[in-house]
Amino acid sequence: MAQYIAYNCAFSATSAVAAGTSYATGAKVAIQLDIPATLNVKIIEWGISFDGSAAATPANVELVQTNTASTTSTAHTTSTVLPVGDNVLTTRLNFGAATDTGYGNGAITSTTTEKVFDKQYVAPTNQYIKQWPLGREPVAAVSKFVQLRVSTSATVNAIAYIVWEEC
Numbered sequence: 001m002a003q004y005i006a007y008n009c010a011f012s013a014t015s016a017v018a019a020g021t022s023y024a025t026g027a028k029v030a031i032q033l034d035i036p037a038t039l040n041v042k043i044i045e046w047g048i049s050f051d052g053s054a055a056a057t058p059a060n061v062e063l064v065q066t067n068t069a070s071t072t073s074t075a076h077t078t079s080t081v082l083p084v085g086d087n088v089l090t091t092r093l094n095f096g097a098a099t100d101t102g103y104g105n106g107a108i109t110s111t112t113t114e115k116v117f118d119k120q121y122v123a124p125t126n127q128y129i130k131q132w133p134l135g136r137e138p139v140a141a142v143s144k145f146v147q148l149r150v151s152t153s154a155t156v157n158a159i160a161y162i163v164w165e166e167c
Helices: none
Strands: 002-007 021-023 026-034 041-050 059-066 102-107 115-122 127-131 145-152 156-166
Touching: 002 026, 021 026, 021 102, 026 156, 041 059, 041 115, 041 145, 059 156, 115 127, 145 156
Parallel strands: none
Antiparallel strands: 002 156, 021 156, 026 102, 026 145, 041 127, 041 156, 059 115, 059 145
């Protein structure tokens, strides 16, 4: 089973240190995975960290499945979605359009959520990592979207990621 990781910023093995993304007040899509009709995706892990320097109202962060794509700021490519470990295969997610697999600071175009995989309040001076036990990982349905959503009460920078397995 091939595993992959995507961040909410430009990241590759040959680039400089990833800068993360700035999130202004309100809800945004940090990462979106566009699942094709021919693929099952198992979510293995996700995480987020903020660079706030003072305690403040926590961000509402959620990992969800929806049937409506969001407009993303930047489209991921097969060079910014990285294989995990010794895997050298290219992911089979949908790429190309602004509503496909992407990252950044995209607008939530529909608040309709079909599944909530995880939901947390995370302080702007903190981080959160969720790794599911083997055999209990949530599975995203075919032809759906997995979105990592961030809603903040003040502008803050964050680095977020999702690790998944294609089967």
